[in-house]
Amino acid sequence: MRPLLGLLLSFKFKITALVIALVLVSGIGTGGISLLIAESELRHVIARQELSLLNSAAALIDNDLQHKRQLLRALTEQPPGQQLGLGQLQELLEAHETLRDEFFNVNAFDTAGNLVASLRDKNAKRINVAERTYFQQTLATREGLISAPFKSALSGRPVVVLTQPLRDAGGNVIGIILGAIDLQRPSFSDQLDALRTSADGYLFMVTDDGTVIHHPNKSLILSKIDDGAGTLGEAALKGGEGWQDDLLDDGVPTLLVHKHLRLVDWTIGLSYPVRSAFAPMQSVRLRAFIGAAVLTLLAGVFGWVVTAKLLRPLGKLRQHVENLSAGSADIGVFDVTRADEFGHLSRAFFALSQRRAQAELELHQLATTDVLTGINNRRMFDDFFPKALARAARSGQQVGLAFLDIDHFKQINDTLGHAAGDAVLREFARRLTAAVRCTDTVARLAGDEFVIVFEQLASGAEADLLGRKILDEMRAPFAAGEAQCTVTTSVGIAMTTNANVAMDDVMRAADQALYGVKAAGRNGFAVNRVGAERLLRVRGAN
Numbered sequence: 397m398r399p400l401l402g403l404l405l406s407f408k409f410k411i412t413a414l415v416i417a418l419v420l421v422s423g424i425g426t427g428g429i430s431l432l433i434a435e436s437e438l439r440h441v442i443a444r445q446e447l448s449l450l451n452s453a454a455a456l457i458d459n460d461l462q463h464k465r466q467l468l469r470a471l472t473e474q475p476p477g478q479q480l481g482l483g484q485l486q487e488l489l490e491a492h493e494t495l496r497d498e499f500f501n502v503n504a505f506d507t508a509g510n511l512v513a514s515l516r517d518k519n520a521k522r523i524n525v526a527e528r529t530y531f532q533q534t535l536a537t538r539e540g541l542i543s544a545p546f547k548s549a550l551s552g553r554p555v556v557v558l559t560q561p562l563r564d565a566g567g568n569v570i571g572i573i574l575g576a577i578d579l580q581r582p583s584f585s586d587q588l589d590a591l592r593t594s595a596d597g598y599l600f601m602v603t604d605d606g607t608v609i610h611h612p613n614k615s616l617i618l619s620k621i622d623d624g625a626g627t628l629g630e631a632a633l634k635g636g637e638g639w640q641d642d643l644l645d646d647g648v649p650t651l652l653v654h655k656h657l658r659l660v661d662w663t664i665g666l667s668y669p670v671r672s673a674f675a676p677m678q679s680v681r682l683r684a685f686i687g688a689a690v691l692t693l694l695a696g697v698f699g700w701v702v703t704a705k706l707l708r709p710l711g712k713l714r715q716h717v718e719n720l721s722a723g724s725a726d727i728g729v730f731d732v733t734r735a736d737e738f739g740h741l742s743r744a745f746f747a748l749s750q751r752r753a754q755a756e757l758e759l760h761q762l763a764t765t766d767v768l769t770g771i772n773n774r775r776m777f778d779d780f781f782p783k784a785l786a787r788a789a790r791s792g793q794q795v796g797l798a799f800l801d802i803d804h805f806k807q808i809n810d811t812l813g814h815a816a817g818d819a820v821l822r823e824f825a826r827r828l829t830a831a832v833r834c835t836d837t838v839a840r841l842a843g844d845e846f847v848i849v850f851e852q853l854a855s856g857a858e859a860d861l862l863g864r865k866i867l868d869e870m871r872a873p874f875a876a877g878e879a880q881c882t883v884t885t886s887v888g889i890a891m892t893t894n895a896n897v898a899m900d901d902v903m904r905a906a907d908q909a910l911y912g913v914k915a916a917g918r919n920g921f922a923v924n925r926v927g928a929e930r931l932l933r934v935r936g937a938n
């Protein structure tokens with residue numbers, strides 16, 4: 397759990413996540429916009445393509461109607477001088493074979509609306525169409541027309557009829573020829589169906605008042621588009637030509653293309669489900685999605701690798717700082733020559749480590765230095781002396797420890813003042829340091845008590861020499877403020893060659909020696925061997 401959390405919080409992970417997010421956003425953004433543009437373009441292309449198809453269909457129907465109209469007109473036109481009577485009409489109709497191909501039926505009526513001839517059934521029941529609008533309009537205008545769709549009284553089928561007035565030699569209308577087109581099986585029906593480009597799409601046709609003339613669902617023929625054809629026809633009813641998005645009644649998105657016919661007030665429309673129109677886009681979308689996913693994955697891996705590489709110097713820097721803290725490296729490990737941010741960071745760490753080392757040194761000095769005299773203090777001695785004993789044990793050399801106490805120092809303080817006493821202490825420390833070798837260590841334990849550690853003491857005779865030298869060093873008068881005074885000291889020296897000697901034993905031996913000197917009248921030195929029953933010797937200053 398912990399490593400996973402660490403991974404999630406790592407800079408590498410965050411940068412990788414950022415790269416993935418950026419690639420995703422830019423990929424989805426550009427891909428999505430490109431797809432939208434492509435879809436919009438494709439929609440236009442499809443709509444224009446379907447519109448040109450509708451133009452062909454409209455021309456086909458216009459031509460068909462025109463052809464039918466001309467056929468009826470030719471039927472009613474007789475050579476000059478010949479008179480066509482109503483009684484000859486049945487014979488006339490039956491003589492024109494092509495009528496059967498072009499029309500569902502052709503009938504003739506007198507001006508009273510009575511059926512006088514019928515192509516398909518000469519014995520058809522004698523209906524009267526005087527009340528029909530198309531009949532009345534043809535009589536009134538004396539011109540042929542194409543009727544609104546209606547249900548035939550003769551056949552019971554949905555039809556539109558083309559009318560053509562029949563004139564006598566004087567030009568008077570004596571009857572009307574009427575060609576019926578079966579809307580369930582118009583002559584152009586198969587051709588229209590053949591024009592369909594999509595298996596899902598379909599063609600339909602409505603009149604300007606919204607009556608369905610052609611529809612794949614034959615039961616909708618003659619219904620008003622509000623009754624069953626849905627909203628598809630509404631745009632078509634606006635006339636002209638064009639296309640728009642629409643929804644079928646069951647909510648299927650559809651592309652609706654429409655074109656108004658030239659010869660009649662009919663509009664032919666094409667309904668094209670968007671799903672099949674954009675079928676090619678589905679695979680493009682899928683491929684774009686897979687491409688984006690692969691790209692994102694690659695970007696993530698790339699981001700991870702590059703970030704890991706870029707952050708390698710940071711890892712090294714961290715290792716250096718850890719090593720430095722553990723004391724296994726010094727500040728030289730920092731690469732301060734780099735010109736980049738890691739170089740800045742290394743230089744900052746280098747400077748910080750330098751300051752820290754300096755501060756540690758100062759702190760150590762403060763902690764191990766006697767403030768008054770500037771020589772080592774008790775803490776330093778306590779730390780140093782056991783190490784000196786251990787070193788001597790390893791090298792087999794003799795160690796000497798001298799305890800020093802200024803004689804009657806209290807009197808100096810009492811007679812000359814505390815400040816003079818301090819001056820004497822400082823001068824005493826200076827002379828002590830001058831009297832010994834640089835390998836020897838001088839420290840002030842407290843008050844007027846001092847110690848000297850001799851690390852390379854060759855013999856007892858050398859201890860004598862050292863004791864004498866210290867006493868000699870103190871012979872000259874001390875400056876104590878305005879006054880001068882004579883200062884003497886008592887020195888107790890302990891010596892040992894025992895490798896496993898305890899620090900306390902050495903100190904006790906030195907203390908014994910010092911006590912011996914004090915007892916003998918001060919201003920002298922005594923040498924004591926650690927573990928010995930009695931002092932080796934006590935010497936006075938003279």
Ligand SMILES: Nc1nc2c(ncn2[C@@H]2O[C@H](COP(=O)(O)OP(=O)(O)OP(=O)(O)O)[C@@H](O)[C@H]2O)c(=O)[nH]1
Binds near residue numbers: 806814818844
């Ligand atoms: N001026 C000064 N005096 C100090 C300091 N520390 C301790 N003293 C004094 O040093 C004196 C030490 O005296 P003692 O060692 O007890 O006695 P003494 O007078 O040296 O007598 P002996 O050691 O027996 O010869 C005391 O009076 C302390 O107050 C210091 O830092 N400065």
